[in-house]
Amino acid sequence: MAGFSNAAPLRWLQLERILSGEGAGTLVPGGVAGRRAGSGAVRGGGGEGDDVPLTPAVTCAHPAAELHAAGSYSFLRGASDPEEYVAAAAELGVTVLCLMDRDGFYGAARTAVAAAEAGVGTVFGVELSVDGTGDPPLTVICRGQEGYRRASRAVTAAKMAVRDKDGAVYPPLEELAVQAGGHWTVVVDPSWAGRADRLVELFGADRCVVELRQTMDPADVDDNATLHAVAGRLGLREIVTALPTCASPARARLSAAKTALHVREDVGAASPRTHPAGGSWLRSGEELLALAGDCAWLRDAVGATVALAEECAFTLDLVAPGLPRLPVPDGSTEADRLRELTEAGARERYGTREDAPRAWAVIDRELGVIGDLGFPGYFLIVHDIVHFCHESGILCQGRGSAANSAVCFALGVTNVDAVAAGLLFERFLSPERDGPPDIDLDIESGRREKVIQYVYRRYGRDNAAQVANVITYRRKAALRDAGRALGYDQGRIDGWTRALAEGGGRAGRGGRGGGAGRGTGAGRDGGAGGAGRGGGAGHDPGAVPEQVLALADQLRGQPRHLGIHSGGMVICDRPIADVVPTEWARMEDRSVVQWDKDDCAAVGLVKFDLLGLGMLEVLHHAVDLVEEHRGRRVDLWRLTPDDPGVYEMLCRGDAVGVFQVESRAQLATLPRLRPRRFFDLVVEVALIRPGPIQGGSVHPYIRRRNGKEPVTYDHPCLRPALEKTLGVPLFQEQLMQLVVDAAGFTPAEADSLRRAMGSKRSPEKMARLRGRFYDGLRREHGITGSVADGLWDRIVAFASYGFPESHAQSFASLVYFSAWFKYHYPAEFCVALLRSQPMGFYSPQSLVADARRHGVTILPVDVNASAVEADVERPGGAATGPGADPGAIRLGLGSVRGLGDPAAARIVAARERIGRFAQVTDLAREADLGVAAVERLARAGALDSLGLDRRQAVWVAGTAATERPGMLPGTSGCTAPALPGMSAIDLAVADVAATGVTADGHPVRLLREHLDRRGVVPAARLTAVEDGRRIRVAGVVTHRQRPHTASGVIFLGLEDETGLANIMVSPGLWRRCRATGTVVVRGIVENASGAATVRADLIEPLDIAGVPGLRAISGPSRDFR
Template sequence: MIKFTHLHVHSEYSLLDGLSKISQIIQRTKKFGQKAVALTDHGNMYGAIDFYKKAIKENIKPIIGCEVYVAKKSRFIKEKSDSNHLVLLAKNHQGYQNLMKLTTLAHTEGFYYKPRVDKELLEKYHQGIIATTACQASRVNQLIIGDNPKSAKKELQELEQIFGSGNLYIELQRHHFDQYSKNDQVPKEIKGKLLEIHANELKAEKQLIDFSRELGIPLIATNDAHYIEKEDARAQDAIVCVQTGKLTSEINRLRFIDTPDFYLKSPQEMEQKFQDLPEAITNTGKIADQVDIKISLGQWCFPEIDFPKGKTAKETLKEMAYQGAKKKFTKITKEIKKRIDYELDIIDKKGYSAYFLLFADLVNYCNTAGIYTNTRGSAAGSFVSYCCGITTVDPLRFNLPFERFLNPFRPSPPDIDLDVSDDRRDEVFTYLKDKYGHEKFAQICTFGTMKAKAAIRDIGRVLGMPYSEVDRVAKLVPLGSQGFPMTISRALEITPELSQVEKDDPKIKDLLDLSKKVEGNTRHISVHACALVISPEVLTNFTPLQFEPGGDKKIITQYEMHACEDVGLIKLDVLGIRNLSILANAIKLVKILHKKEIDIHQIPLDDPKTFEMLCNGETFGIFQLASTGMTKYLMELKPEKIDDIMAMVALYRPGPMSFIPEYIKRKHNPKLVKYFDSRMEEFLGTSYGIITYQDDVLYIAIKLAGYTWKEVDKFRKAIGKKIPEEMKKQHAKFVDGCVKGGMTKERAEDLFSQIETFAAYGFNKCVTGDTSVWVN
């Protein structure tokens, strides 16, 4: 039997209250040799899937829970301070499902300052759940402290009736507030409060133990952990000040720093603390032994798609693809048939036929409703998408690889990004809700984190430091590169001035040390700019839900996009783009003023007037091309074909931008065109021998270093994300492959260095192709 298990643990997802990262909780548990641990964040399940996955990976049993707020009366009665704490732990899959429903309803029906459930909801969704009486903020504790033991006893009896015998535990916490009150650093005004809290804790504990013996409700010991190490107490206190808008120096505020006891203690510390109540320790292990949660991950759950009677998704998609091809091409060549059949085979084997049909239907609705769209991203590499009307770029014409979109060897799902007129996006959402069910649709949440500069500014503010001083330090932190946010530690390594300031000024060192502890922590939840999910069943079977913060009644998931995908939900990206609305309005005006109908899908890609306009620098209001720098380069380039615009969109970003002058020279003087290796002409011919797109890097690895599409995906991720260990492996593999292909080792090293420099900023050719065709 497991002996002691932490059953009351908060992570960073107890927003600006918990400090611990989930990975830290798991590693600490593993370090102690414990076999299980719980996650019980305040009123939400934001971290549940990340917690589950990381625990399972380390062979730790995950106990998914939540410290809920319970309304004293009904969740529909809005009264301030009308809630108390209760810890709920999912015992099995049914309990996990019920926990998702409870946290959803707490947000969507019971929210008043806090997300609140009530006893009606607990009664309805109690199955598979173990309840514990939480901290001093629980109803039972408050009634005892308020000298009302009869009502406290009644409350316990009601809870036991709701959850059933054996599913309710009385929770004890011992934080020794009296001992900490003796600390000389504790302000005099606080010492009395600590002694009062300690007296209340003792009073409640004595009565709770009596109730346990009288009612037969077992005891458990917890520590209400909010951070990992005792030394983290000051950082946790600081983020509470960020939340409440207070200074750490203030006396009359919510203070944790005076009692640095809310950390993830070792089993030995807990056993020592409760040596007079060994059953309170062993009962935590008994709960852990009871828990058996199995969450199905990585199995896609598509919404129900309408097929013609008697047809499958596979057959319907094949028919749609070939019908579309016949409309787009005068003749179905062997090349076209081979590409369609190749893609359809992969799409079917990976089980994504329904996904393509869903998107085809959505784009068709937008076209029918007159909503302007543009499909971005690697989906432009799919010829099936092109034939089905999902995308507008011919991947055969632009040599766009299907494998960049849907790699046969990669488990991740296809990702189609649909841009729509921003003033009509709500119509698209309404269509999806009406078609698939309002209870099956939600936008996905996203979490804002305290990145380096923000962490310094937040901590500097709560420390009461002058704004100018904090701002000066924050500005010394350089910007990170795309996909690689700068960290304070890294900034200290590469910025001599920042490092010197830290050495010279103890206050700045303290600011940076404290900022490092909160850096990267979750700060707030919001709605993702474009991601949404549609499920085959009610969404609360997959993810808990809530309203978007800020008073809007927009439903969002509590799981971020990776967790949504983990539990099987298919993500759709629908982004509102202002330029599409402008384009739609411009076309309406042309019709009114000039009596002329314009079909943007029929505009030729070699329209001379368009290129003349760009050559003259007339770019005002043109998406991606309107900046002063881009306009200057376009006038120098004098584009004559769509490939030139694509290249400019790809190159005009940090890193590759330095190649633009050379690109322009080579365009105007073909004699300057050269290739690092003659084999590159096949795929770098249209960009005059310059590595321009992410796709170029993939082709180099395949054609010159002998990679397969399965291997090249790892190569792309390693160099793009700069994963040190993987980079080392890929470096050796790439150089070795090039040498085997006839290149000298020195040249191979040089080529890898070029790719490494380019990779952090390189742009997908499919994205630039879609964008450029749309611009044209």
């Protein structure tokens, strides 16, 4: 017999230590030599023993290969990341590694990258769910690049054959064998032993291997004996695997937990399907030989596995595809076509070469670099997508580093004149850059899907797909799943996660779960499944048991499932399945690759980012509304950003709804910064970011801006780069310009320094460039010693927080456009915002309240007047700006919660068909509305124009809605009795519940008399309050924000009928009041800077005797980080 029976005997104490992951100590010959540490040997560990270094007990005299490991990208199966496996393999002398995923190659790219860095060979394989359920899968080892390509195509076909994202439908084995074409090695494991003859018949004996298992599961003994007999009968090679689900013993408990989660049970119930030790782990050649003992065929299988691995090994980067080639005129190249398009655009945007010689010189230089790097095709594809947007009337613009390019500006990809702004092209593209440039396209969010589907049609579904986003465990999900795996009831788990959210950090630690055993072993011992549920005497029932926290810590950061990237698409010149499988996404008509953006970049797949931007949708609506109601067609890109009225509005902090500057921090900064020109908006966009805030740039810049601090430079050579930001570094491009000016760097060298100092810092590159910087300082300016050290330290610090100026320039345009519409056409702008919800910082109630403060009349929902969406009514002529009649906003039927756009559209269609509705029965019959729909309209006040108050309308709704098409009109009685009316507060509460918007005015106005008697200050008067005075304000909490840069402080937006107040709340006070929506705040006013903030010391619910329902006048707040 094979396995344990043929090896030197193990004492039960030694076996128990091995199964528990503690190692067996010194064993007699034939046992496992040496002791394996926890997971400290490998990168990415996260459990017990992480800080224990792996002692090199294994001499690696006998190489091994592992061809059937399950990593963390085998979602809810494997417990170790590819990097962890590779590091363990290198330590153990495992020369070749294959991580198998089910119906995919989800972790293949990460495995390839890690293995290449560690010098470990790679084989790629996949488990195919050939019977539709996945048990048992057919295990396939790819024989080189062609085998991988064929396996990837087979997986793609199976995944795309079914719309269920988690499903796969493979053809019969006969067809799979044809698809393999001799380039797969098929594994005969215990599940396929009875069908081995069939596999040999289809795939050939030389393409089938028997997989013996040394997992330390007692079942291995009988399975291996059966498989050995099969191999002898059919003449098949034998290989051996530890079938690891983790890289080291310390991950075995996590492996057991993941198995339980996968089958939707706790570890106790799932134990029959789980390895006795929780999971098997990666083993060295010495360990495999020791487990084989003196069994010759098991020992031979170790060497045979290495031999097969060497036959099949290859590096994944060999399969990188190219970009599709767009048609070009006969006799022309892609470079010729790009120059033709660029020059045509340059003539439109810059004029002739004689008109703008500097701009044309920049364009010629950029085209030369693009051509030398072989990227003309990339730019042609981006231009093709942008051209489609323009032809389809879809607003789009490039953002990010692409705005550093004059070529992109000429092509219409970006709307930033890089030449006029003095931006560095090398920030976008330089000869030293690895891979293609990165152009992000912002597309109006409501029509982005049309652009995505265009890409699928244009380049083919097989050749285009979206990039995946790997969803990993975060704190809350990890805690929740850890509790589930360990058998705790859902009520306790919900309590832990609530405590975690309220505390903003880890939930409190408890004991061992009322006597539960260690880790996932608790399930088998009855701990988490029994005592763990109830806790023991003296235990805090709200505290999280230590074993749950330990498991949650291991889960955090582990892949959970595959999602979809916000906008990344890969486009190839051949089927993407040659490189990576694709599958259907959960979103309709979207297909997605099985890799994220970093994986795609690692193997050379080129990503194009098509990002949805809500403000572009808002601007499109605003342009259309102004044309419809005012008769003026606004060309956004021809607006000159110099309207003094717009800047004056922003200086007041009047920016609700304005792109990028409507947040609490931005509204507080605007009166201090006092923007007067476009570049001030560029600075505003860049200034209020985590980097500049943490880097200490905000206050020095504002003090210098307001003349309260002199503008100084550490050295005169810094002045050219920093002058436009008053000596305070803000932009990444300034870092590049600084080293060019100070140390004589070329722009390409400057970009290399920027990238070396970026988020993925390279100490080696930084050390080399540091020497280059010091040499340049000495040569160019004679700077040495402490001055040189100080400049270098400033640059290193600045690199951590600098913001791309090109990105700020792109967004500043949208700041101005949105502010321009708000200033000149407040009704149209508010309607545009309402039509684009959900987006932005403020709810529809706040947006409507702000429009009301700008003189706009708000009209309620009305079945006889409202369209599906909000619209402008009674425009006051073409006059614009303050003092002009801005018109009125009619709320749309679609705003009635629960009604739905289809029902709203039927109401509008029926009204257009028959005219004004006279009775509720007409409405219900002609628009085919049920009782629930009519009642929702009644509660929203949408039936007021039918001569009914709300209570009467609700009474009538049930009867009226029973009149259906085909019934005789008037056969059902629907006369409402006399009912008591509703108070103004009742109506406001009903409005908030039905639509989220109170058309008659902000509900706090109804309480002003009471608030005045209590000395509550209106929000609009806070700036007139003496700095440092304690006051009270009251209103509705509109949003809560807890920035990472604020040391736990929470900022509340508080709204009354006069405006918004900014409230600072300490963490302790926050925990006591977080569930309250309508409040009175007592605190100290801080308004020395011109922007008022109240530092709260007391928050109470707003209660007024004799006025019930006050807490219901607030809708849900919008909460942000």
